[in-house]
Amino acid sequence: MTGVMTSRVRAQPAWFTELFAHRRWIRRTGPFPHIYARDIFVADFYQRLVDDYARVRAERSDRFRPVTGQGDPTALGLSELRDGPLALFATREWHDLIAGVTGVTATGDIDGSVRHHAPGSPAGTPDNGLASALFAEPVPGPGEVRLPDAGAGTRETVRAVAVLFHLGNPDWRTGDGGEIGLRADRGDSTGPTLTIPPLDNSMVVFECTPRSWHNFAGGNTTDRGSVVMWLHRPRHEAQRRRGAELVDRHR
Template structure:
C-alpha cells in the first residue's frame, strides 16, 4: 500500500509562491518515492498557460519536432517558450523548488520540453531517466539557469572545438499535465510507474498516474525510477517534461558510474 505524508512546498521569493493554488503537496513512497500534486497553479495562471500553449501549437508548428526516433511524441523545447507563461518552468525559482523537493544539489541547468502525443499513441518503454546531458558555457550563477542550445548536442556533447560545454546528469524529473480537458478513466495516456524492471521478466505491477490538467508528478532520478508513457490515449495528450541536473561527479558518487545510462 502506498505510504503518504504531507509535503509543505517551499518557494522563493513570495511573489512566485502566489502562483500556487495551495502549498501542500503529497509525498508517496510507492512504487518509488515521488511527489504528486493536484491543482498546482491558481486557475487564472493555469488558463494562461493552456492558452499560450494552444497559441504556440497553432501559430508556430515549425517548433514541434520528434522527441526521439523511437518515441511517439512531438516536443517543443522550453527554450522556445520563454516568451510565454510556460517560462515559469525555466525560472531559477522553479529550478530551486524542484531541486529542493528532490533533495539534490543542482547545477542550474534545465532541460525539458512540452510533449504532445496524438490520439492512439503506442505504449512507451520503461526507462529511469538516469541519463547525461551537455550544456553550453560556464556553470550558471546562483540566480541563473542554463538551457540547451544548438551549439552543443544535449545528449552527446558534440560541438565545435572552440565551444565550451559541461556534462551533467539528470537529477530530478517533473511532469506537469496541461491541455487535456475532461480526462476520464479509460481515456488512456497515463504515466506508468514500476517498482522494478528485470531483464527477461514480464513487466511487473504498475501504478498509473492520470494526465489530469494542472497536476504534476516529481521525483529524484535514481537507478530504480522506472516509468513510461502508458499509451492508448483517445485524445491529444500534453505535458511539460523537465529535469534539473547534478554534476557528473555527484551522480557517480551517489549511484556509481556504471548506473548512468548513456544514449
C-alpha cells in the same frame, strides 16, 4: 505509503508564490519515491498556461519535433518558450522550488519541452531518466539558469530530477488512456505498479535513480499535453551517488 508535505525552500518572490493554489503536495514511497500534486496553480494562471500551449502548437507547429521511444510525442524545447507563461518552467524560481522539495542540490541547468501525444499514441519504453546532457560553461550562478545550446555544450551533467506536468487534457476519465506508469523494475512483465492519470494542472516529480522506471502508458483516446523537464547534477556527483558504471551506461 503516502504523506502530505509542504515544500521547504528558501523565500520566493511574491509574483512567484501568488501563482500557486497551495504547496501541500503528496510524497509517496512506492513503487519508488515520488511527489504527486493536484491543482498546483491558481485557476487564472493555469488557464494562461493552457492558452500559451495552444498558441505555440498553432503558431510553431513546424518546430515540434518527434521524440522516439517515449510514446512518440512531438515536442518543442523550453529554450524556445521564453516569451510567455510557459517560460515559468525555465526560471530559477521554479528550478529552486523543485530542487527544494526533492532535496537535490542541482546545478541550475534545465532541459525539457512541451509535448503533444496524438490520439492512439503507443506506449513508451520504460526509462529511469539517468541520461547525460551537455551544457555550456560556466555553471549558472545564483539566480541564473542555463538551457541546452545546440553545439555549444562541453560541461557534462546527468539528469537528477524529472518533472512531468499535465495540461490541455480537459475532462479526462478513467479509460481515456495516456497515463504515466511507474515501476521499480524495468522488466516487470505485469505492467506498471502505479499509474498517474493525466489530470489537468497536476504533476509528478521524482529523483532519477536506477529504480525510477517510468513510461507513457499509451492508448490515449484524445490529445494529451504535458511539460516534461529535468534538473541536473554534475557527472562526478552522479557517479559517486549511483556508480560510475551505471551512469556511464547512459552516456
